[in-house]
Amino acid sequence: MHIPDGFIAPQFYLPAYLLASGAWVWAARGIRRTLDEETIPRLAVITALAYAIGLVMLPLPGGTSGHLLGIGILAMLFGVRLAFLAYSLVLLLQAMLLGAGGITALPVNALAVGLVGASAMALCVRWRSTRNPLPAIAVGAFLAVVLPALLIALVLGVQPIIAQQDDGSPLFFPFRPEIVVPAIMLPHLLIGIAEAVLTLAVWRYACDRGWLH
Amino acid sequence: MSDLHWLLLYLLAVVIVSLLHQPLWLAMGLFLVILFCGPIRWRLLRKSLFSILYFNTTVTLGYLVVAGMQNQFRAEYLLLINCRVLLLVMLAFWLSARINIANALRFSSSLSFLTTLTVGQFRVLSRVVSDFRAAFKSRNLKRPGWRERAHLAVAQTEVIMEKSQHAATEISQAMRSRGVFDD
Secondary structure (H helix, E strand, O other): OOOOOOOOOHHHHHHHHHHHHHHHHHHHOOHHHHOOOOHHHHHHHHHHHHHHHOOOOEEEOOOEEEOOOOHHHHHHHHHHHHHHHHHHHHHHHHHHHHOOOOOOOHHHHHHHHHHHHHHHHHHHHHOOOOOOOHHHHHHHHHHHHHHHHHHHHHHHHHHHHHOEOOOOOEOOOOOOHHHHHHHHHHHHHHHHHHHHHHHHHHHHHHHHOOOOO | OOHHHHHHHHHHHHHHHHHOOOHHHHHHHHHHHHHHOHHHHHHHHHHHHHHHHHHHHHHHHHHHHHHHHOOOOOHHHHHHHHHHHHHHHHHHHHHHHHOOHHHHOOOOHHHHHHHHHHHHHHHHHHHHHHHHHHHHHHHOOOOOOHHHHHHHHHHHHHHHHHHHHHHHHHHHHHHHHOOOOOO
């Protein structure tokens, strides 16, 4: 799902960095309170897991790529703030070490996947039934993929509108929302289902290990 | 120059590159990066080309079809977007080959610590995954079905998490014993 480098106009990614910086400051507030010798190993495990899952990238028609995200797992275990920070770190490492995603796309990817995706999952986890939490967790993991996909599709789709040559040809991403939204959303509905199944397996595992209370 | 200075220089270069819309300037930038990369230039170029291959091919082919149908095809756009993406990815790989990312993020001790631990965990995880794959391959003479592969995925996930948990706990305890968590 990540947007690679070079497809987002500076008039979009620079304000996005401002917005993301605010979100990173908000997320980092109180990190000293949360990060201790018990939390850090879990955070490292899940960040590394999300990182590894994100290595498998599938090209999708219409101009982007898809893969399992792991953001639902991060949000479920650590909450929105740590999930957002950890996923931002995953995105940074992917951009710097693997050329996946990119530094110009980092704020958009982080806000869409790390913040919106994690928030969707966290809300579903908060509203889960104590008797049968599985549906809420599955829906949360599904939404944690589908909502960021929609946002990213819209961000890509506005690029030819906000940045074009005098003759109307695009300067960055070339396809408008009517092409890119269905091209991204249709495969991500399937990816969302796979993510939900994986998240349920990890949830069960985390419960067995006493990672969830 | 420190790793942080290289990182800041890289960020400035990224903004400049994304403000350039002439393929010739981007091609010159690419030439300069290849020139200054040193002996690792061809490895970095190959790695960069490989990493952008799928996405850029998809965009390029999609643009050929859509712009062709709308009679708005501009070859200069394809040159522009492919040069820009390749240059940005080359810059990123060049930077990561030149600096230690964790050192560059040392302005925040939490971020630097988390980066170090995550990269370490990823190495542990990669080794486990490759071991699993090798063992799975050696046990299956013909292509395994979905059921076998699903079992492999579940087993891999459990072992990865368990192993990483132990490794991370060890690292965390080692760092605590050295006073990392003390204010």
